Amino acid sequence: MNFDFSEDQKFLAEQARKYLSETCTTAEVRKVLDDESMAFHEGIWKGIAEMGWLGASIPEAYGGLGLGMLEMCVLAEEMGRALAPVPFSSTAYILTEALKLAGSEAQKEALLPKIAEGSVIGALASSEGPGAPDLSKLSTSFANGLVNGTKIPVLDGDIATHAVVLACEGGKPVPVLVDLSAPGVSRKTVKTLDPTRSHAELVFKDVPGERLGETADGAANIATLMDRAAVLLSFEQIGGADRAVEMATDYAKERYAFGRPIGGNQAIKHKLAEGWVKNQVARSNAYYGAWALSTDAVELPEAAAASRLAACEAFWFASKENIQTHGGMGFTWEVDCHLFYRRAKLLAVQLGAPKLWKENLIGALETKNAA
Amino acid sequence: MDFNDTKEEAEFRAEANAFLKSHLKEKTGGRRRESGAEFLARAKAWQKTKAEGGFAQITWPKEVGGRGGTPMQQVIWNQEEGKFDAPTSPFQIGLGMCIPTVVAFGSDEHKKRYVRKALIGEEIWCQLFSEPVAGSDVAGLKTRAVKDGDEWVINGQKVWTTGAQFSDYGILLTRTDTSVPKHKGLTMFIVNMKDPGVEVRPIHQASGGREFNEVYFTDVRIPDSDRLGDVGQGWKVGLVTLMNERLAVGGSPGPDYSEIMELAKELGLMDDAAFREKLADWYVQAQGYKLTKFRTQTALSRGETPGPENSIGKIITANQLQDICNSGIELEDHFGLIMDEDLSPMKAIFQSSFLWAPGLRIAGGTDEILKNIIAERVLGLPQDVRVDKDVPFEQLRVG
Structure with missing residues (x-):
């Protein structure tokens, strides 16, 4: 039994935490929050590119570090913990993984080295309106090499150089790689509840695109891409959830009311204990997801779904109860609690809300039982 | 990995x-x-x-x-x-909790006399701590041990004693001094369960069964040589026993997500969206528990001390069991009331575990006490206010 990260991976996590705690403080995160003209934190983006993290899972032949997916998981956790206001997930989970999964040799050669150096930013263009997108009825089309349609909201859509656009090609969903500098692309920033990560509306009018993989494999490729991204994202969520429970715990020890620390009251203790338990459930499920991701296991669909569901629940609970534990202070702009509350919601819906993943999970279990 | x-x-x-x-x-x-x-x-x-x-x-x-x-x-x-x-169940408490306590605090005679007999299954042990007025607050127990020459005379009552009806010996926590605060007046003994002054009465549980016991002590005499640890040190001795409890308490029997999934299929209810969402939640929880044990095993396999993650176990399993049984019965609608194994789908496992589940949330540390333990020992939050802390036991209101 070896159900844990290795010493090297833990060392990487330690280094990452140290680096981010110095460079990506909440004061830095707040710069993006407070300044509407700042879509992301370029300084932090350059910093993590220099650290090699953007190319961590990219093979050396394409200019990356050639580390494994487990290393990506530990980095994701630290990025989540730091609430890093950069397009890391859009680039390193979505664009990189889409290229690795279904990209042609030419596509990989063109983009992966640039991703590693930080000059290419990715985005997933999926949502077309309220409600989870029905992949069998996407209104965005891909025909004759051209993309047409509107995607809203697209995370990092206003800063991305390339997007993976989910489109309908002859009735089938396919992932299409689009260079967003092409004519026919128009973007408009959209205001969301987490301004530390920007969003945009993208309108495509006869924009040239390249399908990633074959048409017939489109649905399967999209599903695998979502599963992979979900595992990585769940580590970000756990990073945030752990920190939120720690914040609330620290505050409960320091804040005195009725002559003693509020953390001496069971109403507070039990709440925080529950948060800690949820974080353990999430961590254990995420480790299983990491194992499935790193070994390309057939269990990836249920592992990814369980990983995502547990992480969504953990971060939601931790972030809302962190505010509650802080009382009135927790509801002020100046105290950091709301940064976690906002981010928890962003991460819980950006790849499809829990409802969708519950259905994915039960579907996977039914398929498995039927086999 | x-x-x-x-x-x-x-x-x-x-x-x-x-x-x-x-x-x-x-x-x-x-x-x-x-x-x-x-x-x-x-x-x-x-x-x-x-x-x-x-x-x-x-x-x-x-x-x-x-x-x-x-x-x-x-x-x-x-x-x-x-x-x-x-x-294996009759030996879990003896070998898991009692004998380790005898080994830690007993004399060489004790070890020679008791350890091997317990190990080869000849003698069975039980643990006599909880009382009607002392459950979560077990240090508030009232069973008295009074010194009389070289012997102690025991009078009082224990409750929820697993296996008392077939046990040969027990470790017994008593009060030997009422003039000091509650934790300081306790002393631990080995007691012969076949002593005529020991009376074991089965408890009629809310679930309908009679698996646990009350144990009454009437003028039971125990030689001073069968004391474990010093007089007044019973709490310290008891902590060693309870430290081993986590290792001794096994998994909780009862239906899990896969069984309720089977039930839903049998009843043609797998298409219900609300049920599917709940099923997903149970799967995630069950996996969380199972995989957390794998993390603990990994630490053991590497020769390391496992982290506190192990302590999530019973909070998750007991509550989940109750929830699954509740939903299982509701899936069956009015028919779900039927306890007859021949009539009820899946031999009434949801019904029988529904009645057991409340006990599981209490036994071996209630949900509330387990959360206190996580909050205090893992998160480092302050202890509850202890109004009884420096008060002599005889001045305390107990029960």
């Missing part, structure tokens, strides 16, 4: 499995709670076989009949034994 045994672990697993195969039948899906004389005789015989084969108490030193093995080997043994129809 992988789920494989190391070479040594695989060898030990194969050895354990071969031994089990040569003595027991593999489990056939039955999840019944067994009891009765026939079961007890079978359990004693199996314990003896196990001890002779060197598989009883893997981590105990060889001198006392153990194997001198690692905690990881014990985990592997438990996993393998769990696959077979092995009657």
